[in-house]
Amino acid sequence: MAEQAPDTAPSAPEAAKSFVAAHNHGALATLSQAVPGYPFGSVVPYDVEPGGAVVLLISRISQHYKNLVADAKASLMVLQRGGEEDPQAFGRLTLLADFREIAPSELESVSSAYYERHPKSPARALAHDFVFFRGHPVRIRWIGGFGDIRWIDATDYSSAPFDHVAYEAEPILRHMNEDHRDALAELARHHSAIDCTPEQCLMAELHRTGFSIRVRTPDGTQQVALSFAQPVQTATEVRNQLITMLKEARA
Numbered sequence: 001m002a003e004q005a006p007d008t009a010p011s012a013p014e015a016a017k018s019f020v021a022a023h024n025h026g027a028l029a030t031l032s033q034a035v036p037g038y039p040f041g042s043v044v045p046y047d048v049e050p051g052g053a054v055v056l057l058i059s060r061i062s063q064h065y066k067n068l069v070a071d072a073k074a075s076l077m078v079l080q081r082g083g084e085e086d087p088q089a090f091g092r093l094t095l096l097a098d099f100r101e102i103a104p105s106e107l108e109s110v111s112s113a114y115y116e117r118h119p120k121s122p123a124r125a126l127a128h129d130f131v132f133f134r135g136h137p138v139r140i141r142w143i144g145g146f147g148d149i150r151w152i153d154a155t156d157y158s159s160a161p162f163d164h165v166a167y168e169a170e171p172i173l174r175h176m177n178e179d180h181r182d183a184l185a186e187l188a189r190h191h192s193a194i195d196c197t198p199e200q201c202l203m204a205e206l207h208r209t210g211f212s213i214r215v216r217t218p219d220g221t222q223q224v225a226l227s228f229a230q231p232v233q234t235a236t237e238v239r240n241q242l243i244t245m246l247k248e249a250r251a
Contacts, residue, residue, distance in 0.1 A: 009227065010209050013156040016142040018163035018207045019078065019093055021048050024117055024170075026078040028056070030067035040067060045121070046076065047114040050162040052154075054095065054135040055102070055114055057121055061129070068133060072098045076135065081204065091144050097135035107132065161208075165232055169206040172235060176203040183246050188213045190249035192224045208232050 010018065029041040040063055047055040054076060058065045068074060074097060080090040102110055110132055115122050121130075140152040176184060181198035188196050196215045204214040210227040228241045 010207075011160065012142060012144070012148070012150055013140075013152050013160040014163070015144055016093055016140055016152055017052055017157055017160045018166040019080070019091060019142075019144070020052075020054070020095065021163050022166040022169055022205055022207065023078050023081060026076045028064060028074060028076050030064050030074045031071045032063070033066050033070050034063065040064070044076075045118050047117050048167070049113075049134075052137050052158040052160070052162075054097065055110055056099070056133045056135065057114060057118075057130045058133055059130050065131070068099045069101075072100060074099050074135065093143070094141040095135070096138045096140070098138060099133045099135045102132040102134050110134075163208050165234075165238060166205075166207040168235070172206055172238060173203050183242070184213050186249050187226065187245060188215055188224045191226055192222075194222060194224065206238065 009015075024047070025043060025045045027041050028044040029039040032038045032040040034040075042064070044056055044058075044064070049055065056064075058068070076095045076097065078093045078095070080092060114132070137154045137157055139154055140157050141150075142152050143149045181201050184201040184203055185196050185198040188194055188201055192215075194215050194217065196217065200216050202214045204212045204223065208228075208231045210225065212226065213224045215222050215224060226245070229244070232238050232241055
């Protein structure tokens with residue numbers, strides 16, 4: 001097994017914030033007005049802002065809208081992409097937040113960012129009288145993996161660096177998984193004791209300090225976490241780091 005790159009692991013607040021930025025939907029739980037005292041949950045798309053607040057687009061006729069207008073307290077649970085088969089073995093996060101309807105003066109910038117991340121939303125918004133809500137973090141429950149379980153203070157979470165690479169990772173993940181599974185298998189074999197084929201490998205997540213490869217084997221799914229030699233900021237830097245790592249693996 002090869003020696004791993006220098007440890008550039010982010011702090012827990014940064015890792016949690018990057019995790020939320022890397023995903024775009026979760027389970028929203030609001031306090032039910034129809035059945036007082038009970039939480040009401042369903043899946044919602046979301047956008048995330050650099051400070052850590054999440055943005056939702058909610059219909060005025062929905063249960064969530066009625067619930068949030070009556071009580072701003074809610075939670076958003078995000079499950080790691082691809083972890084549905086064994087959710088307790090993968091990362092997840094619950095963000096407790098106060099949600100407020102976004103002021104008209106902010107709608108242009110907020111809606112532009114949201115629609116870019118969720119391009120099918122404008123038609124729904126026009127047809128069903130949707131409104132934007134912003135969720136301000138109050139506390140975060142972060143489970144990053146075995147032994148990495150903690151509460152994160154809202155101030156630490158909000159002040160952590162925003163990971164633009166994670167936020168914009170989807171096209172890179174898709175490209176790697178459609179066109180470069182052979183390279184992923186080489187990297188997984190080089191940095192672990194797993195003997196795998198390209199068909200067994202997927203790039204599961206990408207952030208500014210590294211990425212992970214998910215390997216499906218007859219014994220179950222394993223994850224190989226790799227660190228970049230130095231943090232990256234752009235897609236070009238990601239590509240250069242991957243090429244360098246692959247050359248080292250082949251050497």
